[in-house]
Amino acid sequence: MTFVAKPKAHHPKLPRNELxxxxxxxxGAVSTLCAGCGHDSVSAAIIQACHELSVPAHRVAKxxxxxCSSKTPTYFLGKSHGFNSVHGRMPSVAxxxxxxxxELYYIGIxxxxxxxxxxxxxxxxxxxxxxxxxxxxxxxGTYGLTKGQFSATNDKGSTSKKGVPNLxxxxxxxxxxxxxxxxxxxxxxxxxxxxxxxxxxxxxxxEGFAFLDVISPCVAFNNHDGSTxxxxxxxxxxxxxxxxxxxxTRDAIEVDYAPGxxxxxxxPDGSTLxxxxxxxxxxxxxxxxxxxxLMRMNEKGEIVTGLLFLDDNPSDCHEILATVDEPLASLGxxxxxxxxxxxxxxxxxxx
Amino acid sequence: xxxxxxxVNDFVIKFANVNGSGSASANGMFAKALFRMGIPCxxxxxxxxxxxxxxxxxxxxxxxxxxxxxxEGIDLMVAMNAETYADDVAEVRPGGFLLHxxxxxxxxxxxxxxxxxxxxxxxxxxxxxxxxxxxxxxxxNIVYVGALAELLQIEWDVLTGMLEEQFKGKEKLIGPNxxxxxxxxxxxxxxxxxxxxxxVRRCDGVGDSILIDGNTAAALGFLWGGATVAAWxxxxxxxxxxxxxxxxxxxxxxxxxxxxxxxxxLQAEDELSAIGMVIGAGWNGARSFTATSGPGLxxxxxxxxxxxxxxxxxxxxDVQRAGPSTGMPTRTQQSDLLLAAYASHGDTKHVLLLPSxxxxxxxxxVEALDLAERLQTPIMIMTDLDLGMNDHISPPFQWDDARxxxxxxxxxxxxxxxxxxxxxYLDVDGDGIGWRTLPGTxxxxxxxxxxxxxxxxxxxxTERGEIYQRNMERLQKKWATAATLVPKAEIREGAKSKPCxxxxxxxxAPPMPEALAALKQQGIDLDSMRVRGFxxxxxxxxxxxxxxxxxxxEQNRDGQLRSLLVIEGEIDPARLVPVLHYDGxxxxxxxxxxxxxxxxxAMRKPRLSEVTP
Numbered sequence: 001m002t003f004v005a006k007p008k009a010h011h012p013k014l015p016r017n018e019l020x021x022x023x024x025x026x027x028g029a030v031s032t033l034c035a036g037c038g039h040d041s042v043s044a045a046i047i048q049a050c051h052e053l054s055v056p057a058h059r060v061a062k063x064x065x066x067x068c069s070s071k072t073p074t075y076f077l078g079k080s081h082g083f084n085s086v087h088g089r090m091p092s093v094a095x096x097x098x099x100x101x102x103e104l105y106y107i108g109i110x111x112x113x114x115x116x117x118x119x120x121x122x123x124x125x126x127x128x129x130x131x132x133x134x135x136x137x138x139x140x141g142t143y144g145l146t147k148g149q150f151s152a153t154n155d156k157g158s159t160s161k162k163g164v165p166n167l168x169x170x171x172x173x174x175x176x177x178x179x180x181x182x183x184x185x186x187x188x189x190x191x192x193x194x195x196x197x198x199x200x201x202x203x204x205x206x207e208g209f210a211f212l213d214v215i216s217p218c219v220a221f222n223n224h225d226g227s228t229x230x231x232x233x234x235x236x237x238x239x240x241x242x243x244x245x246x247x248x249t250r251d252a253i254e255v256d257y258a259p260g261x262x263x264x265x266x267x268p269d270g271s272t273l274x275x276x277x278x279x280x281x282x283x284x285x286x287x288x289x290x291x292x293x294l295m296r297m298n299e300k301g302e303i304v305t306g307l308l309f310l311d312d313n314p315s316d317c318h319e320i321l322a323t324v325d326e327p328l329a330s331l332g333x334x335x336x337x338x339x340x341x342x343x344x345x346x347x348x349x350x351x
Numbered sequence: 352x353x354x355x356x357x358x359v360n361d362f363v364i365k366f367a368n369v370n371g372s373g374s375a376s377a378n379g380m381f382a383k384a385l386f387r388m389g390i391p392c393x394x395x396x397x398x399x400x401x402x403x404x405x406x407x408x409x410x411x412x413x414x415x416x417x418x419x420x421x422x423e424g425i426d427l428m429v430a431m432n433a434e435t436y437a438d439d440v441a442e443v444r445p446g447g448f449l450l451h452x453x454x455x456x457x458x459x460x461x462x463x464x465x466x467x468x469x470x471x472x473x474x475x476x477x478x479x480x481x482x483x484x485x486x487x488x489x490x491x492n493i494v495y496v497g498a499l500a501e502l503l504q505i506e507w508d509v510l511t512g513m514l515e516e517q518f519k520g521k522e523k524l525i526g527p528n529x530x531x532x533x534x535x536x537x538x539x540x541x542x543x544x545x546x547x548x549x550x551v552r553r554c555d556g557v558g559d560s561i562l563i564d565g566n567t568a569a570a571l572g573f574l575w576g577g578a579t580v581a582a583w584x585x586x587x588x589x590x591x592x593x594x595x596x597x598x599x600x601x602x603x604x605x606x607x608x609x610x611x612x613x614x615x616x617l618q619a620e621d622e623l624s625a626i627g628m629v630i631g632a633g634w635n636g637a638r639s640f641t642a643t644s645g646p647g648l649x650x651x652x653x654x655x656x657x658x659x660x661x662x663x664x665x666x667x668x669d670v671q672r673a674g675p676s677t678g679m680p681t682r683t684q685q686s687d688l689l690l691a692a693y694a695s696h697g698d699t700k701h702v703l704l705l706p707s708x709x710x711x712x713x714x715x716x717v718e719a720l721d722l723a724e725r726l727q728t729p730i731m732i733m734t735d736l737d738l739g740m741n742d743h744i745s746p747p748f749q750w751d752d753a754r755x756x757x758x759x760x761x762x763x764x765x766x767x768x769x770x771x772x773x774x775x776y777l778d779v780d781g782d783g784i785g786w787r788t789l790p791g792t793x794x795x796x797x798x799x800x801x802x803x804x805x806x807x808x809x810x811x812x813t814e815r816g817e818i819y820q821r822n823m824e825r826l827q828k829k830w831a832t833a834a835t836l837v838p839k840a841e842i843r844e845g846a847k848s849k850p851c852x853x854x855x856x857x858x859x860a861p862p863m864p865e866a867l868a869a870l871k872q873q874g875i876d877l878d879s880m881r882v883r884g885f886x887x888x889x890x891x892x893x894x895x896x897x898x899x900x901x902x903x904x905e906q907n908r909d910g911q912l913r914s915l916l917v918i919e920g921e922i923d924p925a926r927l928v929p930v931l932h933y934d935g936x937x938x939x940x941x942x943x944x945x946x947x948x949x950x951x952x953a954m955r956k957p958r959l960s961e962v963t964p
Contacts, residue, residue: 058798061635061790074800074812081790083634084802085627086653092582092624096631096639097790099580099615104635104791122627125620317615324611328579329636329789333756335613336577338603340750346571346599347747350561351387 018054026051028078032071036252038190038216039069039138043076045193046107046136049200050077060105061097065090065119068145069111069138069216077107088119091126091135095317098131101327102318105204106133113143116152116171123173127180127209132316134203134210137173138190140218148220172298174308177211178290183314184210185290186307189265189275190217191254199307208314215275215303217265262302278306285310353465356446357548360390360415360556362426364499367439368492369432371403377492378409379742380517381499383562384509385413386744391556393419393861395741395937400587400680406435415556419744420862421937426549427503429495431473436461448547450495450502469543471498476534481527490531497535502543503550507536561709561747565738566642568709569668570595571748572716573640574603577756578666580639582617582628584647587680588736589670592642593618622647626654626667633664634801636761636789638720640666645674645687648694655729656695657803659826662776662785664723664759668716668732670739673935682935683736685857686907691731692885692915698823702833703885704732707860709745711883712738718838724759726833727784735906737858737937760786767796774809775799776822783829830886837884840891844878848897852878853930853947855904856912858937863904865940866947873944875951877902885915892920895927902947904930906938 014022026047031040050057057079064070066087073082085093094108115123115137126135141154148160152171159165177185184206188196196214203210257263260279264272276297284290290309297304324331356362366381368374375396382394393412399405412422424444430436430451436458443449445465451457453470462468473494477487500510511529518524539545570592573581583593597616604613619625625641632639643651648669658665671687673679694701702722704715712734719730760780767773767788773796776785785808788797799810805819806812813819844852855863860881867877880894895901895916903913910929917924930946932938 056794058794059791063631079795079798081788081798082800082802083631084800084804085630086657086803089623089627089654092619092627093631093634095617095624096580096582096628096633096637097635098631099617099628100632100635100637100639101789101791121620122624125624129617321615321617322611323615324606324609324613327636328613328615329632331577331579331613333577333754335606336579336604337575337750340752342603343571343575343748343750347559347561350563351559 017051019056021051021054023047023051025079026057026077028073028075031075033068033075034220036219037068038140038214038218038252039072040075041190041193041252041254042136042138042196042214042216043072045190045196045200047076048193048197049204052197053201053204055105055204059103060107062107062109063090063094063097064109065111065114066145067111067114067143068140068218069109070114072138073107073109088114088117089122090114091119091122091131094133095126095129095131098133098317099323100329102132102323102325103327106131107204108133108135110135110137112137112139112141112151112153112173116173120152120171124176124180127177127182127211129317130181130183130209130315130320132208132318134200134206134212136200136212136214138216139173139213140216142218144218144220148218172294174211174213175291175294178287178294178309181209182211182309183208183311184307185213185309186211187213187215187303187305189215189255189305191252191265192256192275192305193254194256195277195305202307206314208311208316259306274302276302276304278304278308282306284308285312353445355448355467355548356426356444358426359550359552360413360554362413362549363422363424364411364413364427364429365425365439365442366409366429367432367435368407368409369434370399370401370405370407372492373489374407374409374431374492377496378411380510380513381496381505382411382742383513384505385411385551386557386562387509387513388506388551388553389555389557390415390551390553391417391419391744393421393741393743395421395737397936398681406432413551415554417556418862418865418940420865421939423939423941427547429499431491431495440466448549450498452491469502471495471535471538471543473535476538477531480530480534486527490527493528493531494535497532497537498539498543499535500532501536501539501545502547504546505551506553557744559747560744562742562744563709564591564740564742565706565709565712565734566592566670566740567595568712568745568748569642569716569732569734569739571599572713573666573720574599575713575750576638576717576720578638578640578720579614580617580628580632580637581614581641582619582625582632582639583641584619584622584625584643586622586644586647588672588740589642589644589647589668591740592668592670622650623654626651626665629665629667630654630658630663633658633723638664638666638724638756640668640716640720642668642670644670644672644680645690646677648687648690652695655701656697656699658729659695659699659701660697660803661801662727662787663801664727665729666716666719666723666732667729668734671733671735673933679935681736683858683937684906684933684935685733685735685859686909686911686933688733688907688911689909689914691733694729700830700886702726702728702730702837704730704838705856705883705885706732706734706738707857707881707883709738709743710748713748715838721757722833722836724761725757725784725836726829727759727787728829728833733857735858760784762786762788762792762797764793767793773797774807776806776810776825777808778825778828782832783825783827784832834886834888837886837888839888840883840894841881842878842890842894843880844894844897849876849878850898851875851900851902852880852894852898853902853904854880854882854894854912854916856882859904859906862938862940862943866943869940869944870947873948875947877947882912886919887916891916892922895920895922898926900926900928902928902930902950904938904943906932908933
C-alpha cells in the first residue's frame, strides 16, 4: 500500500463524461492492498466503466463481504454508499437493499473465499433470485487476509506457499451461475482492461443478475520454490527485512490479447495461466453452449474469458415478485397503512 | 361412586386425536362456538413435530370468570385416539367424564369407576351415513362436536352458522357437515343422558374481544406499521407469521392502479440470509422484519452483532419454543431471552419487547418498526409458541389514522445541504443516536461506508483504541435512551406497597390473576409487575427496590429474566426468587401458587429451639 495522499486537484484536461465528471470523481480512498494486487486493477476498471457510462456515483450502492476483495469498495466510487457486511453474506444484504430500492445500481464485490466457500449458499440463492445487480468475484484462488490458505476455486494439484498441494476439486462459480439462472455471466482477467471494462459496462447496464468472475492474481502468496521473490526466500535471506508481514512489491500483471487467441500469463506463484478469449462469433445466448464451452476448455486446462452467457431479455426479482415501480423504501403511510376502517373489518373477521 | 363434577362455564375439556386426521379444524370450531356464545375460553393445541399419524391434543379452558391460563386436570376428555387411552384416562379428574368412540368396546383394564364413560359409536354412525372414505375420516370429528353440542348445550345455530361461514362459496360442503353434526347430536339426544353436569351457557364474558393467534396479530401489526420487506425461513412455531403477512399483504397492499405489490416477501435459504436481507433493506430505508425461533436466532447471531455495531434498523420476532438445540420444537418456552438480549460476540445488547396478548403482538410490531428506525438497531419481539400459534381472546386491534411512522433520524438532500459538519456516528443530540443517510440521497454529500469494523464518528475505518472505546460508550448512551422508549412495565400495587412482589412477562401473565387470587386466600398478598421490554425502565428497578422480596415467574430453567434484572440492574440475587416452569406446556396458575406458597412455608419453618424439648 502507499501512504502518499492523492492530490485532490484534477488535471484540467481530464476527459469529462455526460455528467461533466472526470474519472477522478469516481475514485475512492487510496488502496491499502498489496502493490500490484489484481484487485486494484478491477477497482480501476469499475471506475472507468462507471465514468464512461456516466453513472451518477451516488446512485450506486457498493456491497461486499469480508476479505481482500471485500475491502476494495472503499477504493472506488467515493460518492457512493458502501456496505462492508459479514463474511460470505453480501448476497443477502444486497438482496434486502435491492428489495428496498430498485432504482439504484448495485455493485457487489466478493472473493473466492467469500462466494465459493463460506458464502456458497448465499451466492447460489442470489443467482436464483435474479437480483438486479453486478456481482464481481475477485478470484485469486487463495485466502489473502489470512495469508495464503487454499480457496475452493483453487485448481486441484496447485501448491500453497508451504508447498502443500491442493487435494480438492475446484468450484467454478461462472458455471454455477449459468446453471442456476444468471442472465449475464462473464469471466475476465484483472489485467485485461480492454476486456474487463466493456464487460463491466455491459453488466451495469444489464437489467438482471450479472455475474463477473475476474481472475485476479494474489502477488503476496506466491510459492515458486526457485523464486528469489518468494515469501519464504525474502524472509530467510534478508536480515534487514526479516519481518513476517513483508510483502514484496510487484507491478500489476497486464494482458491484452485478441478474441479467439490464447494468452499464457505468468502468475506470481510461478505457475502459468492460459487464458482463452472467446471467439468473436461465439453466441452467448445459449446456456448449453456456454456450459459445453466451459467444460471443454477446462479439459484442455484453459480458462475461457469473455461474455459466456447472456439473456437479452432478463427478468429480475422485482418482476418475479410483481413489486411496484417506485422504491419500497420511499412509500409512506398513505401507501402502506390500510387504516382504521380496514382494521375494523379485520377485527370483525376474528369474532 | 365419586360425585360427578358440576360446572357451568368453568371446566377444562381436552381432545385426544391423531394428527393429520382433520381434528384441528373441528376442535377449533368447538372453541370458537363457545367464544361466540360470549364465554371466555382459551384453546391450546398440543401437537407433535409431525405431519400425520402421531398423537395430538387440543385443550380448551372454559372460564366465565376469565381465568384463561392453563389449568391442571381435565374435566371432560374426548378420547379419539386408542393409542393414548391410558394416558388420557389417567388425566381426567375424579368425577370427570370421558367421551369415546364405542364402535369398539373401551378396554376394560383402563376403566376407572370415579369417572363417567360416555360412548358414542362414531365410526359406526359414519359408516351408515357416508360412503367416501375421506369424508368418513373427516366427519368423525364433526360427529363428536355434534354430540358435545347436545351434551354441553352449545347453541345449534352458532355451530351451523360457523359452517356456513367456513364453506362460503363451497355451499355443497355445508350439507354433509351439518348432517355429521346432526348425527352426533341425535345420538346423544336419543341414547345419552343430557345435558351433562358440566355444560356451557351463553354469557356476556368476551365483550368486543377477538379470537386470534399472536403470529397473525404480529403480521397485521407489521402490515399496518408499514413493513415492506419480509424475509424469513420456515421454522415452527414462527412460520405462520410470515405466511399471514404475505396473505394479508396480497390483499391489502396493492397499488390500486397497477395492482402491483407494495411489499416483498422473500423466503430465504436459511436464517442467516433472512436476517441479512432484513439488514440490507433496513440500511436502504425500508421497514423490514423477519420471524424465527430459537435455532434461527442462534444462526443470526453474527448478523445481529453487525446490525448493533453498524447501527442498522432491523426487526425480528422470536416465537420461542423449547430448547436447547432442536429441543421440543412444538412445545412452548421463554428460554431465548438471554440469547436475544446479548446476541453476538463482543459487547452487545439488544432491545427486546415482551408481548402478552395478540393485541400487544400487533401493537409491539408497529412499535418495533418505529423503535428500530429511532434507535437504529435490531429490535426483537419475544413471543412464544403458546402466544404465537394458539388462538387467544384479545382486545380488538386499534389504529389511529393520525399516527405517523417514526422514521428516525434520516437526513434527506436538503438536510445534508444545511448540516455543516455531518458525521454518521456523531452524537449531535446527546442521545447516543447519530443521523444516518440513505444511499442515493445527494450527489456530493452524505455517502459513507457502513462496516462491522471499528470506525470514527465520520465512519472512517480506525484501529485507534480510544476512538473505538468512545464509540462503544456512545452505544451505551444509546442503550440508556432505549430504556426510556421501550413499553413501560404494568404495575399493580395498592397505595401502600406490600412487602413482597412478583414479576412476570409474556405468556406467564395469563395465569397470574388466578394465581394471585389463590395466594391471597392463603394470606399471601403480593404486588405485581408485568415487564414489557428490555432494557428495563426505571420503574422496574424502583418496583424491586420497594419490595423486600420479589418472585420472578418465567418459563425456562435458568431464570433468564431474573438474570437480566440482576446483571443490568445490579440487584442482589437473594431478593429475586425464581418461580420456574419449563416442561414445554403453558404455565398454570397452580404451578405459580404452589411454588410461591412453598417458598413462604419454607421461610416459616420452626426454629430448632422450637422443636427440641
